[in-house]
Amino acid sequence: MEADKINTTELAHKNQEPISYFEKDAGFVFAYKKTEKLASAVYMITNLFSDNEPMKWTLRKKVSDLVSFILEYKDVKDSSVNDFAYNVKSKILELVSMLEISYRAGLISQMNFTIIKQEFNNLSEVFSSHFSAVKQPVHESFSKGFFSVPDNRVAVHEGHQNHVYSTSMSSHDHTHVSHIKDKEPASDKDGFKRSNRQNIILGLLKKKKELTIKDIAQVIKDCSEKTIQRELISFIDAGVLKRTGERRWSKYSLV
Incomplete structure (x- = not known):
C-alpha cells in the first residue's frame, strides 16, 4: 500500500507541467502563458508567408527568443527585476516593429496587425506593472494595468476567409478556428x-x-x-x- 502511494505521488509530479514550478508567482505564470499563446499566433500568421520571405524566419526567431528569455526570470535577483522587465519590453518593442514592417509591406492584413500589436502592447504593460514591483509589498491602490487581455483573438486572413485563432488561456488549451466579421479592437x-x-x-x-x-x-x-x-x-x-x-x-x- 505504501509503495502504491509513493508511485502515485511520483506519477503526479511527472505529469506536472514545467510551468507549475512557478505556481507561487501567479503573475509570472499568467504572463508566460500569454507570451506562449502570442508566439503561437505569430507562427500562425507567418504560415501565410512564403518560405523564401526572410521576415517569416525573423519573426519566428524573435518570438521564440522572447519565450526563452522570459523563462530566465527564475534566475533574476531582486535587485535586477527592473532591468529584466526593461529587457523584455525592449524585445516586445522590437517584435512589434517587425510586425509593423510586415504589415506595411503587405505581408500582414490590417486587422491581424492591429489585434496582435494590441496584444503585445498589453503584454508589455504586464511587465511594466508587475515585474518591476513583483517582490515588493502589495498596496491598496494601483496606478498601472496588471493583466490585459481585451479580445484574445488574432484573425488570420487567407484568401476571402477570415480565421480567428484564440490566444486566450482556456482550461482545455486548444486553438479554436472560426469565421468572423471584421471587428474594431477595444x-x-x-x-x-x-x-x-x-x-x-x-x-x-x-x-x-x-x-x-x-x-x-x-x-x-x-x-x-x-x-x-x-x-x-x-x-x-x-x-x-x-x-x-x-x-x-x-x-x-x-x-
Whole structure:
C-alpha cells in the first residue's frame, strides 16, 4: 500500500507541467502563458508567408527568443527585476516593429496587425506593472494595468476567409478556428479599465486570501458584478485563481 502511494505521488509530479514550478508567482505564470499563446499566433500568421520571405524566419526567431528569455526570470535577483522587465519590453518593442514592417509591406492584413500589436502592447504593460514591483509589498491602490487581455483573438486572413485563432488561456488549451466579421479592437481606455480591475482583484486576493464577488464589488464600483464575474472566470481559465462553492456562495482565491 505504501509503495502504491509513493508511485502515485511520483506519477503526479511527472505529469506536472514545467510551468507549475512557478505556481507561487501567479503573475509570472499568467504572463508566460500569454507570451506562449502570442508566439503561437505569430507562427500562425507567418504560415501565410512564403518560405523564401526572410521576415517569416525573423519573426519566428524573435518570438521564440522572447519565450526563452522570459523563462530566465527564475534566475533574476531582486535587485535586477527592473532591468529584466526593461529587457523584455525592449524585445516586445522590437517584435512589434517587425510586425509593423510586415504589415506595411503587405505581408500582414490590417486587422491581424492591429489585434496582435494590441496584444503585445498589453503584454508589455504586464511587465511594466508587475515585474518591476513583483517582490515588493502589495498596496491598496494601483496606478498601472496588471493583466490585459481585451479580445484574445488574432484573425488570420487567407484568401476571402477570415480565421480567428484564440490566444486566450482556456482550461482545455486548444486553438479554436472560426469565421468572423471584421471587428474594431477595444479602445485603449477600455483596455486600461479592464487591466486596472484585474490588478485590483489580484491585489485584494493577495491580502484577503478568499473573496466573494460582492466583496470585490464593494471596492470596484465602476462596473457591474457580472463584469467582475467575467474577470474572475478569465483568471480561473488562466490557472491563476480557483473557485469554491456554488453560485452566490462562490469564493475565489489564488491557486
